[in-house]
Amino acid sequence: MPITLEVEGDCLVPTDVKIALYRIAQEALNNIAKHSGASRAQITLHCQPHQVSMNIIDNGHGFDINQVAPGSFGLGNMQERANQIGALLKIESKAGEGTEITVDWHDNAGEVSK
Numbered sequence: 001m002p003i004t005l006e007v008e009g010d011c012l013v014p015t016d017v018k019i020a021l022y023r024i025a026q027e028a029l030n031n032i033a034k035h036s037g038a039s040r041a042q043i044t045l046h047c048q049p050h051q052v053s054m055n056i057i058d059n060g061h062g063f064d065i066n067q068v069a070p071g072s073f074g075l076g077n078m079q080e081r082a083n084q085i086g087a088l089l090k091i092e093s094k095a096g097e098g099t100e101i102t103v104d105w106h107d108n109a110g111e112v113s114k
Contacts, residue, residue: 001033002040009047017105020081021045021054024089027081028056028101031074036060036099050107057100062093 011018025043032038038060046053068075075091082089082103093099 001038003029004040004042006042006044007047008045011045011047011052012049013047013052013105013107017052017085017087020085020087021052021103021105024078024081024101024103025054025056027074027078032056032058032060032099035063038098052103052105054103055100056102057098059098062095062097062099064095065091065093 013021029041032041036058038058041056041058044055044057046055078091078101079089085105086108087103087105090102090104091099092102
């Protein structure tokens with residue numbers, strides 16, 4: 001299956017964030033290959049100072065997110081990795097319309113409290 005990768009900006013982030021994003025992408029692509037019936041997938045990284053947004057989109061048959069078994073290993077694993085780096089994970093999918101996974105990470109270490 002062809003996979004397109006697009007990177008915008010310089011992704012200068014801590015090593016633990018890089019590893020978590022890599023593992024989330026790896027799990028998402030594994031799920032796409034095993035379950036989606038997709039013929040293509042796209043990964044996009046939007047990088048700005050102190051933040052990264054990663055989108056993974058496929059053209060597969062999609063699924064009803066509410067019908068996923070609690071504790072689903074693949075989706076649960078992605079959520080756990082996102083939580084470990086303080087990122088927000090969002091999964092959108094509809095039957096017949098493919099799936100989009102978004103991970104948003106922001107480095108809040110430099111923020112000043114008011």
